[in-house]
Amino acid sequence: MPELPIVVVPLSADDDALDACLAALDAGTPAGTRVWLADDAQAGPRGYAVVEQWMARTALRADYTRRPRGVGEVAHLDEVLGACGEADVAVVAADSRPLPGWLEAMAACLAADGAIGSATPWSNAGEAAAWPRIGEVAAAPAEAPRMARAAAEMPALLPELPAAVG
Numbered sequence: 001m002p003e004l005p006i007v008v009v010p011l012s013a014d015d016d017a018l019d020a021c022l023a024a025l026d027a028g029t030p031a032g033t034r035v036w037l038a039d040d041a042q043a044g045p046r047g048y049a050v051v052e053q054w055m056a057r058t059a060l061r062a063d064y065t066r067r068p069r070g071v072g073e074v075a076h077l078d079e080v081l082g083a084c085g086e087a088d089v090a091v092v093a094a095d096s097r098p099l100p101g102w103l104e105a106m107a108a109c110l111a112a113d114g115a116i117g118s119a120t121p122w123s124n125a126g127e128a129a130a131w132p133r134i135g136e137v138a139a140a141p142a143e144a145p146r147m148a149r150a151a152a153e154m155p156a157l158l159p160e161l162p163a164a165v166g
Contacts, residue, residue, distance in 0.1 A: 002111035004033050004103055005088035007060075008080055010073065011039040015047045017095035022054045025092070028100035028148070031059035036084075039066035040076035096123075097140060099148035 007029065011018060025035065035058075037051055043066070055062050067076065081089060090106055092098060102121060109119045123130055132138060141147040 002107045005090040007035040012094040024097040035060045035062040037064040038080045041070040
């Protein structure tokens with residue numbers, strides 16, 4: 001099994017989405033995985049409370065940083081990725097809900113071919129890597145654990161995409 005990437009979650013102002021994302025990370029990410037909650041001065045008091053409560057109970061190896069003033073999404077992420085050095089990194093949007101096995105599949109994808117510079121999971125967000133139909137936002141699966149098991153049984157295909165997300 002390849003070493004797992006550092007999981008970076010750039011925080012947003014949507015506290016409910018963040019809470020659901022962190023719950024999904026707990027449910028679907030191996031204990032002890034390094035997770036960095038990177039706050040570009042976006043989370044408000046409730047968001048900070050969500051982070052504090054989650055960090056107190058998670059089995060993940062989590063860190064939280066907050067900039068005193070926002071520098072913007074791209075500059076902030078560039079700074080965070082630079083701090084990760086040569087380590088593989090999985091950037092997870094704060095409104096995503098990763099399913100069980102997601103990080104192991106990403107790590108296996110990256111390890112499968114040294115020419116792979118970035119990998120994007122299938123998503124229901126309607127982007128180029130959308131599932132079940134490209135360009136259409138789809139509802140979250142009703143039976144997420146069943147979907148995760150089915151995805152884990154599929155052969156690992158590494159199709160080239162022109163661009164995944166902005």
